[in-house]
Amino acid sequence: MSDHELLVNVAKKDVAAFKDLYRRYNKLVYALVTKIIEEEALADTTYEEVFLIIWNKAHLYNVNSQNAYCWIITLARNKAIDTKRRKWNTTPMDPYSDDYENYIIVPHLSSQIDPLDLEMGMNISENIEKALMTLTEAQQHVIYLGMYYGFTQSEISKNLNIPIQTVNSKIRIALGSLRDNLLHGEG
Amino acid sequence: MTTEEKKKFENLIQAFALGALDKDDFIEFVHYMESNEDFARQELGEYQNLTALLVSFINPKEPPQQSLERILTRIDELGNSSPSRSPERKTISFTKLTSFVEESDNHGAKDANKKVEELIESPEIDPYSIVRNDQARPSFNRQPGFQRPGLSTQMNARGGEPQERPGAGDRPAPERDEPGEESVDTGAAAESGFFPHISREQILPDAPVEPLYSPDQQEPEPPYYDIKIDEPDAEDAPVHPISPRRARRKQLIEKELGEEFQEEPVEMAEDQIPEPLTREPGVKNRKSFRGNIIDVSGSVTATAFWGVTATLVICFAIVVYFMFSMIQASEEKLDNRIKELGTAQAKTELLKSTVVMNQNLLLFFSSVKTAGLVNLYGSDDFPETFGKFFYGVKERKGFLQFSNIMSFNSGKGFQLWIQTGEKYVKAGGINIPDQNVEFFELNNLPDLGQTGTFKVILTEENVTGSETPSNTVIMSGLLIMKAQAN
Numbered sequence: 001m002s003d004h005e006l007l008v009n010v011a012k013k014d015v016a017a018f019k020d021l022y023r024r025y026n027k028l029v030y031a032l033v034t035k036i037i038e039e040e041a042l043a044d045t046t047y048e049e050v051f052l053i054i055w056n057k058a059h060l061y062n063v064n065s066q067n068a069y070c071w072i073i074t075l076a077r078n079k080a081i082d083t084k085r086r087k088w089n090t091t092p093m094d095p096y097s098d099d100y101e102n103y104i105i106v107p108h109l110s111s112q113i114d115p116l117d118l119e120m121g122m123n124i125s126e127n128i129e130k131a132l133m134t135l136t137e138a139q140q141h142v143i144y145l146g147m148y149y150g151f152t153q154s155e156i157s158k159n160l161n162i163p164i165q166t167v168n169s170k171i172r173i174a175l176g177s178l179r180d181n182l183l184h185g186e187g
Numbered sequence: 188m189t190t191e192e193k194k195k196f197e198n199l200i201q202a203f204a205l206g207a208l209d210k211d212d213f214i215e216f217v218h219y220m221e222s223n224e225d226f227a228r229q230e231l232g233e234y235q236n237l238t239a240l241l242v243s244f245i246n247p248k249e250p251p252q253q254s255l256e257r258i259l260t261r262i263d264e265l266g267n268s269s270p271s272r273s274p275e276r277k278t279i280s281f282t283k284l285t286s287f288v289e290e291s292d293n294h295g296a297k298d299a300n301k302k303v304e305e306l307i308e309s310p311e312i313d314p315y316s317i318v319r320n321d322q323a324r325p326s327f328n329r330q331p332g333f334q335r336p337g338l339s340t341q342m343n344a345r346g347g348e349p350q351e352r353p354g355a356g357d358r359p360a361p362e363r364d365e366p367g368e369e370s371v372d373t374g375a376a377a378e379s380g381f382f383p384h385i386s387r388e389q390i391l392p393d394a395p396v397e398p399l400y401s402p403d404q405q406e407p408e409p410p411y412y413d414i415k416i417d418e419p420d421a422e423d424a425p426v427h428p429i430s431p432r433r434a435r436r437k438q439l440i441e442k443e444l445g446e447e448f449q450e451e452p453v454e455m456a457e458d459q460i461p462e463p464l465t466r467e468p469g470v471k472n473r474k475s476f477r478g479n480i481i482d483v484s485g486s487v488t489a490t491a492f493w494g495v496t497a498t499l500v501i502c503f504a505i506v507v508y509f510m511f512s513m514i515q516a517s518e519e520k521l522d523n524r525i526k527e528l529g530t531a532q533a534k535t536e537l538l539k540s541t542v543v544m545n546q547n548l549l550l551f552f553s554s555v556k557t558a559g560l561v562n563l564y565g566s567d568d569f570p571e572t573f574g575k576f577f578y579g580v581k582e583r584k585g586f587l588q589f590s591n592i593m594s595f596n597s598g599k600g601f602q603l604w605i606q607t608g609e610k611y612v613k614a615g616g617i618n619i620p621d622q623n624v625e626f627f628e629l630n631n632l633p634d635l636g637q638t639g640t641f642k643v644i645l646t647e648e649n650v651t652g653s654e655t656p657s658n659t660v661i662m663s664g665l666l667i668m669k670a671q672a673n
Contacts, residue, residue: 015259015262018262019255019259022255026254026255027247027248027249027250028242028243028245028247029250030247030249030250031242031245031246031247031248032242032245034248035245044250044251044254047250047254048254048257048258051254051258052258052261052262052265055258055262055265067236069239070235070236070239073242074206074235074238074239077206077242078206081206103217104213107235108217108220109232109235110220110228110229110231110232110235111228112229112231112232113228113231113232113233113235113236114233114236116236116239116240121239121240121243122243124243125240125243126244128237128240128241128243128244129244132241143205145207146202146206146207147205147206147238147241150206151207152207152208152209152210153202153207153208153209153212154209156207168198168199168202171201171202171207172198172201172202174201175201175204175205175234175237175238176201178237179233179234179237182237
């Protein structure tokens, strides 16, 4: 059964499908969460909450996208970043509620996204890494700050002491180069 | 949609996919994406896949062993306890959500949200249980002005097709038989509710299971309770508006005070006092305690006044004396400190001059081939003075080092003489002494290459110089020379 089919069944509250999906994604999701949240206990809690959200919000997964991988990974990242911000950010955040979870944590995937699952992702991971290495150090740093530190554009701007427009430009160029490298096989 | 808007949001696609948009930009972006058909969804999809794939080369990590078990336990609990959670993604604006929370003046609502947040953070506790408990009481979401968020799903708003929703029958049957779980109201109110509702069965165990009343029904009148309350008659009620016990206590106090007044009337006490100074202290105190006016015009008061004044003056004098003593002590300490500082400064200067002198002495030694030394001793007038006279025979240069020449008269200096035969020859120019300079370099020394004994004296002279030494000899020494072969 594909990731997509499993997730569809999870939306139907199929516990067996959920267990299968868990076994496929647990290591990657755990690695991602612990990379974002360094505190072990908090990372463990967040990791479990990610799968709880998958169980509770699977019905929000767009079945037409057939992209369970992107949905799960983005959800896990969003949740981990949100937890990290709540724990360490000094700026007040919106209260965590069901609607907040639906709107902020559950990913807004494009309706025209290409299908992708874990197996496909793992097959091209090496190419992704190579393509990433072709980026300049500054470009990699900007991506890293956004991806794992959960910095927003304004926070990156403050952190690197550069204008926010420059940050946006760097993000666009970095991801654009990465995409071009992958599409043209340079990775 | 203007071209500028389109360009602006297309420029944000990469940042959105990376999750790096700030809150306001995020809300605007999502709204724009969902409400514009010609949005670059294909491009966004590519970048979303790309950022998700960035995770793929992270080394996978084994999660804790008990995680799955804990997750399933919580799923089991949630599945049984939150049937009324909305299965749809609401399209309410996130700003509205925030404002709803902020505008709510009900602290209970805030507290409930906070509790839910805290409980969500905790994996061991069912986060919804507290909400259920809160709703067992008059709930914040039933307050006037409560607005439930809209029901349309996000997918509908995005233009996507409505997804197949799992019905109530599709859900797994509750596996745990927890008390109260079966009584959770899954009716229409719960379906549209923000939080799961709870039935009256949990609130009032004896009440019927059916809903209290439907929305189109009037709320029934509260039941009449036949409760008899015994109240005292008006005559029996205490006169005071306070409790009978306090009133009785007050009466007793007033009575007691009244008796004291009768026993020792103020007028009597005043008449019985023969002299002001012999007045009984007890009477005086009692009067003042009861608030009577004290007569301050008597001689007793005047004496007391002067006594107090004298005491104050003495106290003031003592304070002034102590302050003066302290100031004096401080001044002494300050003087001592200044002296110490002066001494330290003098020592520093001496050290400095010594260093400079030694440097010059080394320079002198480096400039002569052979050097001789004569010790100069202070005369009877300058017993503490001591000096060393270094000289280079061939170079006819000298270096006079001395110490303890403390002061000279105004307009005076000293001059070095070397006696050859019966005659004193000037060995150097006049030098004005300086506390900081305790050496002099002398040039044009007389020829000391011949064998013989030479007397060296240092005399005090006028600053203009002298051709013959004065009688004021500061120090003197004896130079014995032997002719060298080469």
